[in-house]
Amino acid sequence: KAGVTQTPRYLIKTRGQQVTLSCSPISGHRSVSWYQQTPGQGLQFLFEYFSETQRNKGNFPGRFSGRQFSNSRSEMNVSTLELGDSALYLCASSLEGDREQPQHFGDGTRLSIL
């Protein structure tokens, strides 16, 4: 079974631009969560999607948004990029989004803002 796939692996953008990151979950998984990982703040929860609906949201500004498609693939969008948005963005999927199920992570998208 293929794992969680995130594309692209690396991105370089400049301040003010916008970016879209993609995540394909494990086949059959309906829950997709997004996390931001930085050396200073660690792993911070962005949001979770389940059956095309945003079910949980972390404490991030509205510049961060996402969506989920009917095939469970998810995209995350960041508008008006700031230097502080430089981070590793991780996507995780689980079968039903039950908190007792392990999260399966992709290898992330490394976003660098110049």
Add this chain to the structure above:
Amino acid sequence: SQQGEEDPQALSIQEGENATMNCSYKTSINNLQWYRQNSGRGLVHLILIRSNEREKHSGRLRVTLDTSKKSSSLLITASRAADTASYFCANPHFTGNQFYFGTGTSLTVIP
């Protein structure tokens, strides 16, 4: 912030030795999970311990949980160079599929 903390932040040991890392969390939990992250990769789930369990084993891994102290520990026995990675504890939000991750312990196993 509801983020937990791991202790120590970094640990360096010789191959064959045991490695112990600790995690403290802030909220009441349903369960606590441990993950490993190799450099440049995503996180890999290692083990889950429920709030009514005190100890759990999986291969060379042993996890303990003390809910009265809001702490957990991960013991890796007979460590190998391949165990070199960062280790995180994570507890889910009580009502949703939102996880709070600790700050991580960076483990280096020297061959």
